[in-house]
Amino acid sequence: MMHFSKVLVANRGEIATRIFRACAELGIRTVAVYTEQDNLSLHRFKADEAYLIGEGKGPIEAYLDMDDIIEVAKRHEVDAIHPGYGFLAENAEFAKRCQQEGIVFIGPSPEHIQMFGNKVDAREMALKAGIPVVPGSPDPIRSVEEAEEFAEKYGYPIIIKAASGGGGRGMRIVPSQGELKDAIERARSEAKSAFGNPEVYIEKYLENPKHIEVQILADYHGNVVHLFERDCSIQRRHQKVVEVAPSLSLTESLRSKMCDAALNLMKKAKYSNAGTVEFLVTPDEKFYFIEVNPRVQLEHTITEMITGVDIVQSQIRISEGYALTDPEMGVPAQEDLFTHGYAIQCRVTTEDPARNFMPEAGKLVAYRSGGGFGIRLDSGSAYTGAVITPHYDSLLVKVSSWAMTYEQAARKMLRTLKEFRIRGVKTNIQFLENVVQHPVFLSGRYDTSFIDNTPELFE
């Protein structure tokens, strides 16, 4: 077993701070990297050391610059790099480069990143593990005729997905045959420019599914546990907005089937570190695999709240070589793991709901957050005087609430959102308040169409 003395986080914003906190609690020294544009970003000041990267480069390119980041890591004798989510987190090449340089990449192996980074390969892996996948083409689509054949077979509407897509991008719904040819051509060219890989495949577009995902932890010794599920059905245009754990709409038998399926898949794949297996669940209670995210996710917080397991610390310990069964890990055996109460997470963003959720930039003239018992805040640079730049994503703060019952957790969330005072930059807080007090939200029985089909939320 190793013990890391120093960890570099190749990321910014709230997730960088989240990881620094985990390191600090484990007695590990922390290193931040930041760009010129992030000169005043809080993550820079939350680490023990901080180094400027990507001088003269674009704000995003800088955080994607493997050479630069590895050079900083080597110069400052870093043992391991945590990539967070986004940026280099799902870049197999980066994980490999770290390995070659003798730096531990805190995440799965390059092979696993590769396998799950390609959704077509991931579907094949799921099928091998005996897990139902959304009906669709087994391989990338080679021609329009082939696409037509599959679409005919599964029936419209269908969804075209980029094999290397992610983050809600690279998907296109095709309602009928007339639009297929054009959609395939566009999807391919978009996929090439956005993800560097033109491969697209077809899935049947399921009507009103729920998005349910299972959190997994796996070590290098063959131990795998699941930390139950999150319900991420509250989405706007296929992007998660509010997440809930555990789900209110799963029967106990469906829950255990899905958790077992996720476990089996990750065991079969010989996966290691934290990962999430995502499923869609149809109204007739059938579940279908969609993808694996081989990294920590934004919504990991709510799983931590209902299980008590620190997922980021677990990632670090696993990378140090600890077994999940080691008492120091703080991860109970599967049969001793249970969920306690309910947790809800809202993604507060600097977006203007009145202008179609356009990201806003500017100075936070005032910033006061909510808080209190059962509230957790994970923020990047949210403070009075902070400048929100247009260079990065618009996530301002993740607000998570926890309580013994779902209703209490929802009321706590509403109360906390109402306590926020943010001036200078528009946010989606009013919109989130509308969501968490809506009767459908309170019933716990929502699917991925809820936001898009509920116009009163936008008032």
Ligand code: ADP
């Ligand atoms: P990404 O990797 O970009 O997040 P996913 O494959 O995870 O994309 O899908 C994101 C969301 O898109 C899902 O949660 C769901 O709302 C919707 N979606 C994806 N595939 C389908 C499908 N076959 N039928 C219906 N909705 C889908």
